Each structure stands twice: as structure tokens, then as C-alpha cells.
Amino acid sequence: MLLRKADVVEGALKFLDTEGLDGLTMRKLGAALNVHGGALYRHFPNKAALLEAMANKLTEGVGAPLPEAPWRDQIYVLGQRFRAAMLAHRDGARLVSGTHATGANSITAGSLVVDVLCGTGLAPAQAGSLAFSLYYYVLGHTLDEQNQAHPPEGWQSSENQLASTLTPEYAEAIESLMHTDPAERFAYGLNTFIEGVASRIPK
């Protein structure tokens, strides 16, 4: 049974969920697809191209049309969409962060953010800059979430190591961070960012 490009990408994303990005090897992925590792090079020039295609597939829906709503809600929805897309597969955020975001999907998503911000009266230069800032926040937050979900080998909770030697405020902050829902923390930071953007809008 012959493989198509889309089959490889689909199989690779499935493989990601069971083995993780570190386990994703051309040979192992080939085996999972009943094919030798070298055969994958009929479909992709190299592994980086495969990973890019995977990242692009992962973020497919992020740039979908936005519902009519105030700009704050629209930006909020875009941030939530992006995070949800990356959380849909194990190591999704690391996958996206590794490929330089040249994919068509990230471009249309970025364009959406810029358009929404320009609609508030911001100049395109500032809107572009803030679109990237939003990207950094969402990506960074989701990366951390997924790293904690699959701790990479020997991992000591860094609280017990040093927190006691530091400020009590810091100890309490770490303690509380560990016990609150990541989704809640994500929304709090996202809304904080949005308020920062609001402060930039010419009145």
C-alpha cells in the first residue's frame, strides 16, 4: 500500500502522541508506517520539512474566520485557538517552536491578529509588533504546560530545592502556581496582555 504525503504527516502526528518528539525518528516513523526509513525521503526532502508539514497541519484551524465581536474577544479567541491547537498533540508546542513559523497557517493567523489590531486604530507597525508578542506569550506558556505534563527524565520540582532559601512571597507564588489550573493561568496572562494592548490604542 503506497503512501501519500498527507498519510505520512497524519501518521507522524499519531506517532507523536505515543512516542513524543524525541522518539520521532525517520526509521521508527517508517516502521510505524510499514516502510523503511529511507522511503520517507520520497515524500519530504528532509526531516525538517516533515516537521514543518506537521506543524502546519497542527495549526490548521487557527486562522479560521472570526465571529463578529469586540476586538478584545477576537484576540482572546485567537490566543485560545492557538494554544488549543498545540495542546491537541503531545509535544505540539515544541514541534511548532522548532519550525520557523513560515507555514501558511501561521501567516494567515498572524494576519488576522494584525487586522483586528489595526481595526482599533493602531498603526500596522505597532500591530505587527504586538502580534508577535502575543505569539511569544502563547507559545511559551503552552511549551511550559506540555513540558510539565511529560517531564523529560529526571526532574526535581524546583520548589523544594531552593524556594525555602528565598523570599516568602516567591515561595508562595511557586506554591500557588503548582496548584492552579494551567488554563486559568493562561487566560489571566492573555487578558493581561490584552489590557496592555488596550493601553496602546490612540484615544
Added chain:
Amino acid sequence: MLLRKADVVEGALKFLDTEGLDGLTMRKLGAALNVHGGALYRHFPNKAALLEAMANKLTEGVGAPLPEAPWRDQIYVLGQRFRAAMLAHRDGARLVSGTHATGANSITAGSLVVDVLCGTGLAPAQAGSLAFSLYYYVLGHTLDEQNQAHPPEGWQSSENQLASTLTPEYAEAIESLMHTDPAERFAYGLNTFIEGVASRIPK
């Protein structure tokens, strides 16, 4: 001449500037230090431990005591310090992003941010959450800066590829992003974040 742990870390950071993180191999680093690759395992249990020590050395000064100043200025200084530290060596941001920020330096820096924010009246839980948001922004921005400084092989400016098919606002945003100083964009985003934080302070 025998090597000490600190010599290896120092040599590795020097090596980073000339060969980049992708070129940093235990064998090649050994050769640069006039030693076989395997000898490095007398000083570090594995490569990850070496990279972590490098990242820790890189971010050494970030947690230094802060000058007396309004909280906005203090947060601004911390963000600038962190970025400057990573820019000091090629691939510095990628190095830091790869090691799980368990290093002592990132902890004391994080503690500083939390303390400053708690000083404004924010609860430790919120301060901790915002400290991580700041971390994501600075790291993400600096990663992008360094990736563009050393484009990883075949890189097409993604503007000419697709921008023309999209919104004119987006095209203008990308165009302007390419022509403005990264330091200026960084400061703009950093101050925007700070304004967002300000909106969270109980009045």
C-alpha cells in the same frame, strides 16, 4: 594541562560563538579543548548537564540587586538584562530555552520579579503568573532575533512569498517590522506588557 568544570563551560561558550549550538558536539568541543570527547564526561554526567551549566553561566548577572526605582523601571531593567545576557553569545536564547529553567540564576531572577510585583500590591499567585509571562515574552523575542541573525540554511523572507495575497495592513506590518531596530520593538512590547501588569494592580 588538566581541565576544570569551569574551564569546560567557558570554552563551550566560546565555542558557541564560532560554531553555533548545532555545531556544539562533545567530540568537537573536546577537540577545541585539546581533549577527546569522552573526557568531558569526567566533568559532566551528560551533554544536557553541560548545556544547563552553560545556560546558568550565561544568565549569571540577571538576578543582581535592583536600583531603587519605580516598579515599572525595575521590571523594565530585568527584561533588558535578561535579553542582553542571552544576546551576549550566539544561540544564547536557544541555549536557555532548551534547558528547563531550573538553574539557580533564573530562580533568583524570577524571585526578583515576583518581589517587585508583590510590592505593587499584587498577590503572590498573580505575581508569579505574570513573572512567567514576562519570561515567555523576553525569551520568545530574543529567540526570534537570534534566528534572524543566523538564518538556519535555506530561508526565504516570508514576506515575498505570501504577503501580497493578504491584507495590505499585514503587508505593511511585515514590511515595517523588517526595517525597525529589534531593540526598539523589544522595548515597545516590554512596555506594553508592563502596562498590562499595571492594569492588574488593585487600586
Added chain:
DNA sequence: ACCTGAACACCGTTCAAGT
């Protein structure tokens, strides 16, 4: 057009043996 089988040039890591 797609795949096999085998190779090439690398990796990180380990470990006896030397000094």
C-alpha cells in the same frame, strides 16, 4: 512512482586501560 537494502558520516555515551 515508490520502496528495499545497504551503506556513509556522523552522534552521545561507556569503559577498560594508561599516567
Added chain:
DNA sequence: ACCTGAACACCGTTCAAGT
């Protein structure tokens, strides 16, 4: 205590040869 020399189990990638 630190290093050499050589090996082990992997990588990504290439390419003749098969179907």
C-alpha cells in the same frame, strides 16, 4: 583524578537496485 582509544547503539541521509 583525568585522559586515551576504541567500541556500542543509535542518528539523518543517500542511492543503486528492485517492483
